[in-house]
Amino acid sequence: MSKIGIETTQNVQLNFPLASVGERIAAYLLDSLFMGVFAMFIFMIFAVLGEPYVFILLLTIPILVYTLVFETFMNGQTPGKRIMKIKVCRVDGDSPAFWHYLIRWMFRLVDISLTNGVAAILTIVIGEKGQRIGDILAKTTVVKTNHTVKLTHTILSEVPDNYQLVFPESRKIVDKDVELFKKVIQQLKTMDDHVEKLTFGLKARGKVMQQLGIKTEMPPEQFFQTLIDDFNFLHKNI
Template sequence: MADLGIETTQNVRINFQLASIGERISAILLDFLFFLGVYMLLLLVIALVGDGAVWILFLLVPLLFYSLLFEVFMNGQTPGKKIMKIKVATVDGSAPNFLNYLIRWMFRLVDISLTYGVCGILCIVMGQKGQRLGDILAKTTVIRTKRKVLFEDTILVDIPENYQQVFPESRNINEKDLPLFKKVIAQIESLEDPVEKLQFGLRARKNVMEKLEIQTEIKPLEFFKILITDYNYIHRNR
C-alpha cells in the first residue's frame, strides 16, 4: 500500500503508510466478532431475566452507531482497528472531528452494507489515498499506526556535560513541535537515496528556520537534533 504525504502545521511533509485493504477488512471482521460476542452476552442476560423482547429491539440501536461511537471516543479507532494498528486520519493532517467521522459513517451504507463492500474496495483500489466513498467525502483515510510512544521518549534526550545552548531562538520552540522534530529526524535517517534525503532535510530545515527565525548552515539532521537538545537544556535549567 502506498504512503500518504501530509503537510503539518510546520509546513513539513510527513509520510504515513496507508492501511491495506486486507487490514481494513480484517478490522471490520474483528469488530463484527467483538460486537457479536457482547451482543450474545447481553441476550443471554435478558433470556435469564425474562421478558426481553423490548430490550432486544433496544439493543439493535448500538449496532447502527458502533463504528461512529468508537471512532469518536477512541481517536479514530474501533476495537478492530486498534488490534490491526490502523486508524482514521484526515488527508490534510488536522485532527479528525465529529463531522469527519459522521460523514464516513453515513456512507458505510453504500460502501459496505448495500454493496457488500464492493463499492468501498473499488474506490480504495482505484484511488491513490486509500479512500472509500465515505472517506473521499469526509476528507479522511485510514493509516497504519506505530507503537505508542511515551511522552518522555518523544522529547527527552541526554544533555552533554557543559552543554551550551546553540540557538537563542530555541526558546520559541513549542512543546508540540518536539514530536514533529523527532519524525523529521526519523524520516531523514530512513531515506536511502542521498538526493532525496538532502532535499527533504533542506525543505524541513528551511520551514522550521523561517518559523523560529533562525539562520544557520548546519546540516538538517544535526539541526533538528540540536533543536531538541536546546529545548531540553532550556527547560531543565529554568
C-alpha cells in the first residue's frame, strides 16, 4: 500500500495511505453517475414545463461546480469520494482551505476534461505523492479515510478535578498542536514494529520538546497524552 509521509507544521512526520488510482477513478465514475441522474431529473422537469434555455442553465452550473462545492462543504469529499472512503488533504497535514479546492477544480479541465483523465492518471502514477497537476499546484493529495488517523470529535476532553499540571510549558500549546498530539498517539498505537515505533515516538517527542522547551524522559505516548491533559486542564480553568 502506497503511503505519503506528511510533514506537519510542527515538523513531525505522519504516514497516510494514499488513495489508489482505481479508487479515485471509481469515485469519479460514481460522481458522474450522480450528475447524470441529476441531469435526467432536471431534463424531465423542464421537458414538461417547456423551458429549454432555463434547463440548460440550471443543468450546466451545478454540474460545473459539483466537485468544488462538495469538496468545500464536505471536508475534502464528494459523494463519490465518501463512498470510496477517500478524501483530499494537504501535504503539510493541515486541512485544505477553499482556495486549495479551487485550484484543484480549475485544473480538472487539464487533468480530466481535455485529456480524458490521461494527464491525471499519468501524474498520479509517476509521482510519489499521488498527485495530479491540480494537486501539485494546490499542494494537496488524496488519502484513504478508513485507514487514516482518526481524531475525537472535539479538542477538549474531561480531566479529573484533582488533576495537577505536569508541564507548565503546556501554556504554549494551541488547538492545532493538540490535533497533532492525538494523531501521533493514534499512529503509535497502529505501529507493530517496536523499533520503528520507538524511533518514531522518540523523534516526535524530541521535536515537540524542543518546540515547547520541555525536558523529560517520559515515554512518547505518555508524553503526548500528558500534553493533551495539560491543555484540557488549562482551558478548563480559564
